Amino acid sequence: MSGRGPAGGSDHEAAMGLALAQARLAPEHGDVPVGAVVVGPEGTVLGAGRNTRERDGDPTAHAEVLALRAAAARVGSWRLSGATLVVTLEPCTMCAGALVLARVDRLVYGAVDDKAGAVGSLWDVVRDRRLNHRPEVISGVRAAECATLLADFFTARRRPPTG
């Protein structure tokens, strides 16, 4: 992963693969499969996270927040300028706010969240013109895989237990 900007599409797809791998771990502890990674300007993965809201009983334990925290701990600063946050699902208002506060340069997300999305669906928190810092947004990266993972999780949940 070395390219930057819109031309680095394959880099974003590779990073999304890492976010998807995180997401796939979440159902093991009863959490909705959402995963995220923060990639530094040189293409290094600085932090990763997955939704652990149920496991930890923590309403703020979303994948993006945990990935941003891990990246900030590694970098030694809350300021993640130059970094890209890659997440399987469109961020909610909390996570959209967090990534703006972390000053990431770019947000890459997969599936759209019609019910709670805050980067284009219900709100557009990160591109509000009143903000000084507005990250670039690239959406729809490996969106089908990201959405299928979620759909499969909810389908399995609705299915009555057997045996």
Ligand SMILES: [Zn+2]
């Ligand atoms: Zn969130």
